[in-house]
């Protein structure tokens with residue numbers, strides 16, 4: 001893929017997520033990793049429904065800004081993307097969105113794991129067991145993003161997640177995948193599961 005194609009894909013995906021209500025205003029951030037280990041990430045504070053090609057910053061494998069339009073800052077949550085790419089060398093895309101449902105389900109439990117219902121949809125996230133008992137890791141939403149990133153690194157180094165996703169309480173979901181298309185599917189699947197959980201609770205199930 002050329003740089004242009006990567007950015008076109010991220011712009012289209014952000015617009016799609018914006019129209020779902022998952023990247024309202026400036027919420028969320030998307031990144032894609034290139035074969036040289038650098039990655040393109042959305043610049044901080046841009047309206048995610050109307051991104052253009054100059055709204056991205058390229059971060060080197062060492063974590064420095066490598067390419068940017070004047071006046072841009074990388075996403076405030078770049079440290080989380082960096083830690084995901086470090087932990088999961090096969091990942092080439094990392095997407096983070098804020099939905100109402102993600103925030104609601106993050107309060108359904110007090111602990112640091114959200115049990116997921118044994119839905120067929122889990123197969124789309126790589127879970128192929130009969131009646132799976134799968135959980136989604138939850139992290140606290142610290143003001144200092146670096147602290148969230150450190151906690152992700154410490155926890156996943158000891159206990160790898162069962163699915164390529166993590167939830168930050170009262171904040172949003174992050175997924176990672178081996179292609180931009182797969183990361184987009186993962187966001188859609190996880191958001192479906194969140195809607196199911198909210199609907200099930202409303203229905204008293």
Ligand SMILES: CSCCC(=O)C(=O)COP(=O)(O)O
Pocket residue numbers: 025026027028029042043044045046074075076077096
């Ligand atoms: C209203 S969004 C608050 C910051 C945030 O959580 C986010 O995902 C967007 O931050 P960025 O710096 O990537 O624009």
Ligand SMILES: [Zn+2]
Pocket residue numbers: 027028029077096098171172
């Ligand atoms: Zn966020």
